[in-house]
Amino acid sequence: MAEPARGRGRPRAWHDKSEQNTIKSLDRAMEVLERLSEMTKGATLSQLAGDLGQSPASVYRVLFTLEARGIVDFDGGPQTWHIGAGAFLIGSRFLRRTSLIERALPVLRALMEATGETANLGVQQAGQVLFLSQVETHATIRAFFPPGTVSPMHASGIGKALLAQRGAGQVARILDEHGLARFTEFTFVTRDALLADLAETRARGYAVDGEEKNIGMRCVAAPIFDMHGEAVAGISVSGPSSRIPIEAIPAFGAQVIAAALQVTQGIGGRGAG
Secondary structure, eight states: OOOOOOOTTSOTTTTOOSGGGOOHHHHHHHHHHHHHHTOTTOBOHHHHHHHHTOOHHHHHHHHHHHHHTTSEEEETTTTEEEEOHHHHHHHHGGGGGOSHHHHHHHHHHHHHHHHSSEEEEEEEETTEEEEEEEEOOSSSSOOOOOTTOEEEGGGSHHHHHHHTTSOHHHHHHHHHHHOOOOOSTTSOOSHHHHHHHHHHHHHHTOEEEESSSSTTEEEEEEEEEOTTSOEEEEEEEEEETTTSOGGGHHHHHHHHHHHHHHHHHHTTOOOOO
């Protein structure tokens, strides 16, 4: 009798996460790439080697290999290395995994036109908010969260909209791992204060970032749900506090709730269970 076909893409022992299944040289290369991606102004070879505790020769071999594929670039003037276009092309292909971006984009455009403020789409990734898409306002002063930007959940409109839909255990684990860093005088830096804000967020259906990450900027966000009623993303509008005054927040809240519902329906989702 023929042996049953095994799943393609994973060997029989795919669940084995031990060191024997790790390619050490590839792991070190990923460390170099990840560290370089965090350095917005690039880095010299000695900086990268020092940060990672690797020899300059090893790091150079990694960079040289990645440069050949366009994953990193070298600037000969200041002798610095930077993330290259190849890395963007590979990363952008992540967006093809889901129809979320495709469904959300026209809604983001309509939300920006209706509110006059920048509209954003984000998901939870490793305990933080990862921004996937944005439609910028035409106004001169604007919020800017380019795709790929990450932000702490406790000081983000989308982050709090998602946290408000998580169970107590999930929230606790995220806070244990990432803490409650203070960014402004309005940041929630105690668990009791944040949990009270999340309860209020849950009750009214939208979250408010009231200058908690950046002074002078406000954000109003609502969650997007999948077919199981799980909050899988968030949609928001963000802009200067002068254009999103406190008294106007409920109106903005109604608009982001409606937009989030539109995207929820577009991906075949339903409201929170």
